[in-house]
Amino acid sequence: MKTRVVIDPLTRIEGHLRVETVVEDGVVVEARSSGTLYRGFEQILAGRDPLDAVQLTQRFCGVCPSAHAVASSQCLDNAFGIMPPDNGRIIRNLIQGANYIQSHILHFYHLVALDFVRGPEFPPFIPRFEADYRLPKSTSDEIVSHYVQALHIRLKAHEMSAVFSGKMPHCASVVPGGVTVTPGVDKVTTFLWRLKELRDFISDVYLPDVLTVAEVYRDYAEIGVGCKNFLSYGAFDLDNEPVVTNRRRFFAMARYHSGALEPLDPAKITEDVTSSWYRSASHLPPAAGETLPDPNKPSAYSWLKAPRYDNSVYEVGPLARGVIAYTKGSNSAYVKSIDNALAQLRLKKESLFSVLGRHLCRAIETKVLADAMADWVLEIKLDQPTATRHAMPDSAQGRGLWDASRGALGHWISIRNKLIERYQAVVPTTWNASPQDDRGQPGALEQALIGAPVKDPNNPFSVARIVRSFDPCVACAVHLVTPRGRLLQKVRVI
Numbered sequence: 001m002k003t004r005v006v007i008d009p010l011t012r013i014e015g016h017l018r019v020e021t022v023v024e025d026g027v028v029v030e031a032r033s034s035g036t037l038y039r040g041f042e043q044i045l046a047g048r049d050p051l052d053a054v055q056l057t058q059r060f061c062g063v064c065p066s067a068h069a070v071a072s073s074q075c076l077d078n079a080f081g082i083m084p085p086d087n088g089r090i091i092r093n094l095i096q097g098a099n100y101i102q103s104h105i106l107h108f109y110h111l112v113a114l115d116f117v118r119g120p121e122f123p124p125f126i127p128r129f130e131a132d133y134r135l136p137k138s139t140s141d142e143i144v145s146h147y148v149q150a151l152h153i154r155l156k157a158h159e160m161s162a163v164f165s166g167k168m169p170h171c172a173s174v175v176p177g178g179v180t181v182t183p184g185v186d187k188v189t190t191f192l193w194r195l196k197e198l199r200d201f202i203s204d205v206y207l208p209d210v211l212t213v214a215e216v217y218r219d220y221a222e223i224g225v226g227c228k229n230f231l232s233y234g235a236f237d238l239d240n241e242p243v244v245t246n247r248r249r250f251f252a253m254a255r256y257h258s259g260a261l262e263p264l265d266p267a268k269i270t271e272d273v274t275s276s277w278y279r280s281a282s283h284l285p286p287a288a289g290e291t292l293p294d295p296n297k298p299s300a301y302s303w304l305k306a307p308r309y310d311n312s313v314y315e316v317g318p319l320a321r322g323v324i325a326y327t328k329g330s331n332s333a334y335v336k337s338i339d340n341a342l343a344q345l346r347l348k349k350e351s352l353f354s355v356l357g358r359h360l361c362r363a364i365e366t367k368v369l370a371d372a373m374a375d376w377v378l379e380i381k382l383d384q385p386t387a388t389r390h391a392m393p394d395s396a397q398g399r400g401l402w403d404a405s406r407g408a409l410g411h412w413i414s415i416r417n418k419l420i421e422r423y424q425a426v427v428p429t430t431w432n433a434s435p436q437d438d439r440g441q442p443g444a445l446e447q448a449l450i451g452a453p454v455k456d457p458n459n460p461f462s463v464a465r466i467v468r469s470f471d472p473c474v475a476c477a478v479h480l481v482t483p484r485g486r487l488l489q490k491v492r493v494i
């Protein structure tokens with residue numbers, strides 16, 4: 001018997017995501033992921049001063065504004081033909097690093113832990129799917145206490161960012177050419193002090209909690225597998241090479257396709273709109289992208305477009321970065337941490353392609369990154385400049401390719417008469433939660449759902465766990481808000 005299971009909206013994520021599955025004999029056989037908001041930022045940007053893009057694109061989202069600040073300023077660096085000096089590069093990395101840390105801690109404790117840990121009997125811990133809580137009460141209570149501690153820790157990460165970004169969310173200091181902040185001993189020590197507290201929390205609380213949950217939910221190392229193609233633009237620049245595909249990054253730019261690492265050619269990225277509510281042409285590269293809404297398009301079911309690389313579906317995010325780092329082997333701390341986690345959980349490398357693999361890689365990269373940031377902050381040279389000057393060209397094109405915490409983030413600009421002629425962003429959740437493309441291939445999240453077990457269609461907790469393992473953010477992904485009914489959680493079984 002076929003049963004249609006609709007979760008709309010899928011809660012505890014940013015924005016409104018609707019997930020519809022068809023379940024047959026206890027297994028998902030069809031899945032549709034729909035971004036249900038249209039935002040229209042790309043239209044807002046057209047005709048404005050290019051320098052506004054760094055501030056306006058940060059308003060896509062309050063969770064990952066730092067990534068938009070960096071991608072947008074790198075997009076303008078590229079259009080202006082400039083690169084930041086070392087200090088500008090390092091301080092952008094530190095601002096972005098602070099945001100990865102807070103975002104990953106937010107994801108585990110506040111967006112996902114309650115899928116696995118039974119909280120107390122009052123909001124926000126209820127309502128919930130009532131099934132499959134496996135941890136003893138004492139362990140659950142301890143992780144719930146860390147849920148509260150994590151709220152304070154995220155504040156520290158925001159403060160750490162604000163030392164150099166001026167404020168959080170929505171940084172003030174990131175500009176084309178670098179950053180406007182003047183570093184001093186006071187800022188470096190304040191940053192280091194906050195970082196020490198965060199590193200202690202990551203090593204002593206966050207990573208152990210993820211491993212504790214993983215141990216009792218080891219079957220989720222085989223659930224939510226996905227397309228097994230991974231793409232990352234990389235992040236955290238280690239040199240000032242102008243050509244981004246040649247630049248050395250702490251997380252490497254690469255693709256993992258059919259089990260092997262391949263270079264990434266950004267010219268092969270296009271966005272299909274057959275299943276999306278747009279009347280613009282399908283299969284356009286983002287640099288020539290158009291965003292013309294058509295809410296009555298019959299073939300469509302999402303406001304998200306479907307980004308594809310060389311017509312293939314790719315997953316982006318911490319698992320993509322983890323698989324690339326592990327296969328490449330050049331980031332030894334990352335490789336070692338993944339090996340340790342797999343050994344502790346008695347899992348094979350292939351188990352990374354799963355719900356658990358996404359959570360493990362997210363926690364591990366938080367530690368590896370926070371450790372590296374302690375070295376980076378000491379590379380700042382207090383008497384050196386932090387920004388390179390630019391001249392506004394009459395006409396230019398630029399692109400910024402950079403991994404946000406949730407994965408590959410691209411900004412593309414076209415400048416004409418010193419104004420923005422066209423601005424396009426392709427964000428991580430658009431890659432992951434995309435609908436079917438022109439060839440009918442389901443998106444990465446849809447593929448992860450197909451084949452998943454759903455024992456009781458009235459209680460589809462496995463679907464929620466798979467979706468949330470991607471850390472979807474629909475605010476980022478569709479860029480306008482239309483009012484909708486404020487349903488807390490609706491599970492419709494037809």
Ligand code: NFE
Pocket residue numbers: 014060061062063064067068404405406407409427428429430472473474475476477
């Ligand atoms: Ni709204 Fe974002 C990140 C970006 S996700 S959180 O990380 O860019 O699509």
Ligand code: MG
Pocket residue numbers: 424425426427
């Ligand atoms: Mg877009």
